[in-house]
Amino acid sequence: MSGAPFGARLTESVAARGSLCVGIDPHPGLLDQWGLPRDVSGLERFALTCVEAFAGDISVLKPQSAFFEAYGSRGVAVLERVIADARSAGALVLLDVKRGDIGSTMAAYAQAYLSDGSPLAADAVTVSPYLGFGSLDPAIEEAARTGRGLFVLARTSNPEGAGVQHARVDGVGGASGVTVAQSIVDQAAAHNAGATPLGSIGLVVGATVGRADLDLSALNGPLLAPGLGAQGAGPADLAAVFGDALPAVLPASARDVLRHGPDVAALRSAALRVRDELAAAAR
Amino acid sequence: MSGAPFGARLTESVAARGSLCVGIDPHPGLLDQWGLPRDVSGLERFALTCVEAFAGDISVLKPQSAFFEAYGSRGVAVLERVIADARSAGALVLLDVKRGDIGSTMAAYAQAYLSDGSPLAADAVTVSPYLGFGSLDPAIEEAARTGRGLFVLARTSNPEGAGVQHARVDGVGGASGVTVAQSIVDQAAAHNAGATPLGSIGLVVGATVGRADLDLSALNGPLLAPGLGAQGAGPADLAAVFGDALPAVLPASARDVLRHGPDVAALRSAALRVRDELAAAAR
Numbered sequence: 427m428s429g430a431p432f433g434a435r436l437t438e439s440v441a442a443r444g445s446l447c448v449g450i451d452p453h454p455g456l457l458d459q460w461g462l463p464r465d466v467s468g469l470e471r472f473a474l475t476c477v478e479a480f481a482g483d484i485s486v487l488k489p490q491s492a493f494f495e496a497y498g499s500r501g502v503a504v505l506e507r508v509i510a511d512a513r514s515a516g517a518l519v520l521l522d523v524k525r526g527d528i529g530s531t532m533a534a535y536a537q538a539y540l541s542d543g544s545p546l547a548a549d550a551v552t553v554s555p556y557l558g559f560g561s562l563d564p565a566i567e568e569a570a571r572t573g574r575g576l577f578v579l580a581r582t583s584n585p586e587g588a589g590v591q592h593a594r595v596d597g598v599g600g601a602s603g604v605t606v607a608q609s610i611v612d613q614a615a616a617h618n619a620g621a622t623p624l625g626s627i628g629l630v631v632g633a634t635v636g637r638a639d640l641d642l643s644a645l646n647g648p649l650l651a652p653g654l655g656a657q658g659a660g661p662a663d664l665a666a667v668f669g670d671a672l673p674a675v676l677p678a679s680a681r682d683v684l685r686h687g688p689d690v691a692a693l694r695s696a697a698l699r700v701r702d703e704l705a706a707a708a709r
Numbered sequence: 710m711s712g713a714p715f716g717a718r719l720t721e722s723v724a725a726r727g728s729l730c731v732g733i734d735p736h737p738g739l740l741d742q743w744g745l746p747r748d749v750s751g752l753e754r755f756a757l758t759c760v761e762a763f764a765g766d767i768s769v770l771k772p773q774s775a776f777f778e779a780y781g782s783r784g785v786a787v788l789e790r791v792i793a794d795a796r797s798a799g800a801l802v803l804l805d806v807k808r809g810d811i812g813s814t815m816a817a818y819a820q821a822y823l824s825d826g827s828p829l830a831a832d833a834v835t836v837s838p839y840l841g842f843g844s845l846d847p848a849i850e851e852a853a854r855t856g857r858g859l860f861v862l863a864r865t866s867n868p869e870g871a872g873v874q875h876a877r878v879d880g881v882g883g884a885s886g887v888t889v890a891q892s893i894v895d896q897a898a899a900h901n902a903g904a905t906p907l908g909s910i911g912l913v914v915g916a917t918v919g920r921a922d923l924d925l926s927a928l929n930g931p932l933l934a935p936g937l938g939a940q941g942a943g944p945a946d947l948a949a950v951f952g953d954a955l956p957a958v959l960p961a962s963a964r965d966v967l968r969h970g971p972d973v974a975a976l977r978s979a980a981l982r983v984r985d986e987l988a989a990a991a992r
Contacts (some may be wrong), residue, residue, distance in 0.1 A: 471716055492810060492817035498828030499789055503782035524810055526837055528867045530736055531805075534775035547780030554809055556839040556862050558869030558981050563910060584811045586841030593876035593889045606876045606889070 428547035432550055432575030436479035436486075436648055439518050440676075443485040445708075446701040447520065447650065449680030450476045450489040450508065456681075460688040462691045466500045470491070473508045476684070486649075486676055491523040506545045512524035514598065519548040520650065520676075524579065526554035536568035550575035552630060552650070556590070559613040566617060566627065575626040577650045578614055581640055583632025606607035611640055618646040624674060633659035633667060633677060642671040649675045655682030655700070661707035679703055715833055715858030716907035719738040719931055722768045722801050723959075728991075729984040730769040730803065730933065732963030733759045733791065735776040739964075739988070743971040749783045752776070756791045762976035764798035767984065769959055771933075789828045802831040802931065803959075807862065810843045813885035819851035830915070832860035835913055835933070838854040849900060849910065858909040860933045861897055864923055866915025894923055901929040904979035907957060916942035916950060916960060924953040932958045938965030938983070943989035960987055 430438075442495045452472045454464050460475075472647055474491065480487055487510075490683040494505040505521075512519050525535040538690050546701035553562055554577050562578065569576050581591050591607040594662070603620075604612070611629060618625025629641065633653035642649065649668065654677040659667070668675050679700055684697040713721075735748050735755045743758075745751035750939040756772065763770055777788040788804075795802050810817040820828055822834045831851075833964050836845055836859050845861065852859050873889040873950035887895070894912060901908025908930040914923065925932065932951065936942045942950070944960070951958050962983055969979040 451814075453817075455813075490814055490817075492808070492814045492821065495821040495829065496817045496827070498821070499786035500828075502785045506782055515770055522814075524837075525775070525807070525841070526809075527807055528865070528870075530738075531734075531775045532774055534736075534773075534779045538775065538778040540780070544779070545783075546778065554807075554837050554839045555871075556809070556837045556873055557865055557867060558872045558874075560869030560872070561867060582811070582842060584844060586809075587839075588841030589841045589878060589892060590839055590873065590876075590889050591841075593873075593878045593892075595872060595876045606873050609872060610874075691796070709886045 429573055431573055431621070432626035433568065433621055433647065434616075435549070435573065436518060437623045439485045443483060444701040444705055445490050446484055446697065446704055447486040447676040447678040448480050448484050448668040448683055448697050449522070450487055451684065452493040452682040456684055456687075461684065462688070463605055465498050466504065469497055469501055470504045470507075473504055474511065475688055475690060476693070477508055477511045477515065478692045479514040480697055481517040483694065484517060484697055486520050487512045487517045488522050488678060490522045491521060502546070509546065509548050513549070518550070520552070520577065521546070521548035522552045524552045524554045525556055526561065528557050529564070532561060532597070533568075540565060540568045540572055540574045542572055542617040547575070550577060550628070552577045552579065553577050555610055560611055561670055569626060574649040575628060575648070577628040577630050577648070578610055580629040581631050582633050583634040583636045583653050608640055611642060611645060614647055615644040621646060624648060626648065633664060635667060642668065645671060645674070647674065651675050652678045652680055656681040661704045664704075665707065672708060712856060714856055714904070715852065715909040716901070716904055716930065718832070718856065719769075719801060719858065720906045726766060726768040727858055727984040728959055728989055729760070729767055729980065729987055730771050730807070730959040730961040731763050731966055731980050732766050732961055733772040734963040734967065739967055739970075744761065744925060745971070749780050749787065751789045752784055753790075754779055756787055758973060759799065760791055760794045760977070762973045764795040764800040765981055766977065767800060767980055768792070769803050769805045770800045771796045771805050771961055774804060785829070790830065791833055796832070798882055801833070802858065803833045803958060804829070804831035804836045807837045809840055809844065811840050811849070815844060816847040819848040823848060823851040823855055823857045825855055831857070833860060835860045835862065838893055842893055846902070858931070860913050860931070861893055861913040861914040863893040863913050863937065864918050866917040866936050890903065894925060894928060897930055898927040902959050904929060907931060916947060918950060925951065928954065928957070930957065933961055934958050935961045937962040941985055943985045953989060959990045
């Protein structure tokens with residue numbers, strides 16, 4: 427690792443390469459579209475093509491672990507190669523695993539994904555706080571120690587997410603308090619307080635979530651915003667949702683870029699086009 | 710697969726082998742205690758020793774995926790062998806992965822862990838509902854199709870879990886409604902309604918959680934209760950926590966049994982002793 431905290435490395439990368447995060451989602455339907463077999467060889471071809479197309483120009487690549495795990499340990503071995511190759515080419519890798527557990531088990535996930543020398547170590551990972559934000563402490567500590575980052579699920583755009591994320595944490599004297607999602611924001615903000623240029627504890631917030639939902643003003647950390655393109659949000663919508671937090675937002679796109687494959691040049695120019703649209707909309 | 714639903718297979722197994730679930734947790738500290746190296750060879754030796762000791766007599770074995778993922782794809786390959794060997798010896802395998810995502814990503818996790826022919830397919834897996842209970846539908850459907858089961862995180866015993874699990878889902882007219890944990894129970898119960906002898910959608914509920922917390926009376930599904938032994942609950946406490954639901958409870962123990970290794974006979978007799986204590990306490 428470079429030694430610098432993730433928030434600093436991310437800020438530097440976004441300044442140089444723009445804010446777009448491209449998802450590497452080897453969905454079976456996309457393998458079909460690219461004329462690849464639905465097996466480990468197709469998975470590997472797909473994922474390494476993505477690395478070749480994006481890793482030299484795009485700030486953050488986000489492989490979705492589920493699509494690799496679907497092929498068992500051999501799929502996970504492909505994921506290891508994707509992480510290593512993308513990082514060698516200068517991209518930051520945000521591995522989308524949404525892990526969450528307690529105590530020594532959470533520490534084992536931190537070992538797997540955030541420790542120097544682990545074959546699956548990325549620059550940052552997504553984590554899930556159903557067991558409480560505090561259950562993530564072993565990962566927060568390891569990330570701080572190794573200059574890596576976390577993106578904690580806060581408020582997602584799928585409609586059924588509201589059943590948990592909009593529930594109200596009991597306030598003082600049994601009064602109705604903030605939502606679960608806001609309490610996640612607040613706890614991440616407490617960890618990021620005082621960090622410059624940006625803290626290393628990010629959040630996942632859907633790009634189509636209403637702005638009134640959450641107060642992100644004190645976060646001082648990065649926001650991963652899935653849902654650009656295929657899920658309905660355009661670059662202009664991002665400003666409406668995220669407002670002043672927009673400079674720290676990583677809009678994520680997968681399907682809308684990946685449908686241009688398997689041609690490497692076509693994939694790259696599709697990603698660069700989205701990246702430049704985002705830059706123009708943010709001006 | 711046998712073709713029978715998971716709830717029926719579990720009921721049959723518990724009748725024959727008792728209700729104990731033994732966790733296979735290759736924690737680094739346990740590898741040290743067993744005189745094994747902290748590497749893939751130590752992991753494999755540890756996990757296959759557990760299979761040899763428990764799979765012929767114990768109803769449910771629960772490997773904790775995090776401890777395998779910590780060694781990357783080679784660790785995941787060991788996990789594949791553990792699952793296959795344990796199932797061949799007649800145990801049910803509940804793989805503790807706590808996955809949770811939406812749409813095609815959740816479907817990919819279902820493919821990985823619940824589909825016939827996948828190298829990581831277990832009899833059941835744990836899942837996390839932070840993205841809403843409804844986000845688990847692709848896994849619920851695949852489990853139903855292949856005779857497998859799910860254990861959805863509901864209420865865990867770690868103190869920081871309350872920040873999410875005790876939040877209140879808005880009721881009618883903005884009134885304060887049930888807790889998030891209870892809403893998970895209610896949605897699982899709806900899926901299990903009418904199943905005999907037992908539905909296939911289980912829950913994870915801590916063995917040290919107070920009984921007043923949750924109404925489990927309509928669940929009609931299995932409960933995984935981690936926290937037996939090392940985490941403080943004894944067999945008698947289970948009756949106090951789970952009451953009438955006790956017949957469907959799988960008390961899970963790991964550290965308290967595993968500390969008797971690496972001797973296979975000592976491990977086996979430790980597990981059988983806990984199993985028999987549980988049976989005596991339930992009478």
